[in-house]
Amino acid sequence: MPDRITWKWIFILGTIVVWGVSAAAQPGRDTTRVTQSGKPAGMHPPYFQGKLVYLVSIKSKLDDLSDKDAHKILTIGDVLTVTMKGGNYKLSTEYADTYIIKSDRKEYIKFRKIDTVFYLDFDSDTADVTGIIHDNAIVSIGGHPCKGLTIETSKLARQYLYSTQLYSDPEDDRHNLIGQADVYAHETGGALRLWIRTDYPYATETDSCIGIERQPINDHVFRLPDLPVTALFSAPRIIFPRYPGGDRAWQDFLDSTLNSKLTERYVKIPKGENEAWKTVIVEFVVAEDGSLSNFHVTNADEVDAKLADEALRIMRLSRKWLPATFYGEKMKWTCQQGVEFRALK
Numbered sequence: 645m646p647d648r649i650t651w652k653w654i655f656i657l658g659t660i661v662v663w664g665v666s667a668a669a670q671p672g673r674d675t676t677r678v679t680q681s682g683k684p685a686g687m688h689p690p691y692f693q694g695k696l697v698y699l700v701s702i703k704s705k706l707d708d709l710s711d712k713d714a715h716k717i718l719t720i721g722d723v724l725t726v727t728m729k730g731g732n733y734k735l736s737t738e739y740a741d742t743y744i745i746k747s748d749r750k751e752y753i754k755f756r757k758i759d760t761v762f763y764l765d766f767d768s769d770t771a772d773v774t775g776i777i778h779d780n781a782i783v784s785i786g787g788h789p790c791k792g793l794t795i796e797t798s799k800l801a802r803q804y805l806y807s808t809q810l811y812s813d814p815e816d817d818r819h820n821l822i823g824q825a826d827v828y829a830h831e832t833g834g835a836l837r838l839w840i841r842t843d844y845p846y847a848t849e850t851d852s853c854i855g856i857e858r859q860p861i862n863d864h865v866f867r868l869p870d871l872p873v874t875a876l877f878s879a880p881r882i883i884f885p886r887y888p889g890g891d892r893a894w895q896d897f898l899d900s901t902l903n904s905k906l907t908e909r910y911v912k913i914p915k916g917e918n919e920a921w922k923t924v925i926v927e928f929v930v931a932e933d934g935s936l937s938n939f940h941v942t943n944a945d946e947v948d949a950k951l952a953d954e955a956l957r958i959m960r961l962s963r964k965w966l967p968a969t970f971y972g973e974k975m976k977w978t979c980q981q982g983v984e985f986r987a988l989k
Contacts, residue, residue: 691730691813692836697855698724700737704847708929708978714847715739716973719755724851729861731816739973743866749819753876754869757972761868762876766820771797773827782808785838785853793831795824805839806832810856883969885930885977887962898983901958910948911987921986922947924955928981932974934964942980955983 700722704714715721721738728734731746743752749766779792783805790805802823814834817825828837838853887894913920924947929938939959941952959981968977 692810693729693861694858696726696853698851698853700724701850702847706846713975716970716975727865732866734865746816751822752868755971758881759871761871761873764876769822771799773797790838803841804837806835806837810836881971885965885968885979887965903954906950906954907985907987910951911985913987919988921984922951923982923984924952925980925982926955926959930965930967930977932967932976934967951985958983
């Protein structure tokens, strides 16, 4: 069964994010590091068809990224439901539905608050696999015996506990490179993953299976919404905080609020020049409702303290901003804004 993927477009981006499970090798366990292994002896038809339900826990590693916003960046809520049949998958969470369609060799993502379907090609994940760890000790997950596997790439490591009794056809994922689904299927023979831990640079995600239901699945479950379809990176829907009305409105606010006498006193025009300016950089947080807080001057050592104080005063007087949105979801965001003091002859 392949992985859910969304791509990160904040300061930590470049990391491919996928839905997967992992079980780290534990002290005293029999673990073996290999670069490749064959499929488990013997397959286990009939292959699984039905639903799996996972509880999802995400813990942020960054001071200015809440667990809640980490959920939004990973586009996954507290519960993940996976519906699967014959190499097709639908992954449903609070923030998105993901369709993995074998015949198309594509993964489609429908974010809840955007009326567009985005897609990734199966060969879009180019991360190199740098190591594979097998753990053959048996661990029980909800009464199901499981073994462990870790797949390491050039970007992250993902740990799995996978069933020794429930399988999908490993050929279904043979062409899917997203989240190393092809490698996982080869190494486990297509075993269902029942526990997953992914350690990202900015957060740790743990998915624990709490429900397994074999049932016939109608093919219409995997039918895409009747919406425009576009490549995920062709039109990224990540919008940063901004002042209502744009740059012109921001400049009008500065002109009406800034104390011009401070500019005359602390910004000196060099001989032979017609103008001079100083820019104070203020860092602050824009909340989901657009309110501003946590003001801080980042270049205080480069500007006069009076100008720094004036910049902070102006920012505190600002109206609410338009908050950041990540594929339609409002997020708290730390950003910077320059307050310019310009002197003219």
